[in-house]
Amino acid sequence: MVLLALTTGASFLSLGPWNAVIALAIGAAKATLIVAVFMEVAYRRGMTRVLVGTGLFWLGVMVVLTFSDYLTRGWIPSVGK
């Protein structure tokens, strides 16, 4: 499993990536593997999954709200700026 994650990363390097999304997607896949198996999230029901989901949800809120600011700057002309 660890080797799988390693070779995933290594094969990705030799291909010569040109898309940031691919890099982060592979990283996310590796992280999901580690969290699910080593941290046993896949094995435990109930509160643990709620906690993990909550953390990811809050992270998502932070990202979405921050980018909703940065991406929309300049959409509405404002006085003096």
Added chain:
Amino acid sequence: MTDLDLQPPFDDHEQQRQADWQGLWVFLVTEVLLFGALFLSWMVCRFRNPVAFTLGAHQQDLWTGTLCTAVLLTSSLVVAFAVHFAEAHRSAATVACLLAAAGLGWLFVGLEGSEWWHRHLVGLIPGPGFAVTGPHRSALALYGMLYLTMTGLHGLHVLIGTGLLLGCVGLARRRRLHPITVTLVGLYWHFVDVVWVFLFPVFYLVGRP
């Protein structure tokens, strides 16, 4: 190696174990938000300075980064073995795995340190001695500071993790190590590994041609 004694508020061992487990996960959620805020900073800065951050990624030594990833992933595997041996009450095997994982953690910190030193020698550390010129100077300084802050904070967590692992070894020597302790320290170590799994593509892979 024995199981932890039942403490007052819990009705049985399983409930206590669940509470220990979930308590650490609450802590890890706060850590997710801590590192998440830094990753968000990287996202915003990259969004606003795409060219400079691509240049910054090219300046990284890819092989050191890959080696660091391999070291940490292996250490996570070793810690998983330590947890397995601890739950099987095999003290000697547990201690061996904990020592190996701590050693790998130190190796990782050494590799990071050599990477930082190399950047210092080349003049990529922002501040006096920053050797970058051209239109992207300030954005590359931003990239450099983000890199130092995020890998530095992560490296600090790795050092704390190795301290916890060695603490478990110390407890085992005095025959006071419980399987749940090894399990929870292992959980922390896996989290630190997950953070690096995201750090590595963010600074080393994104933006490569």
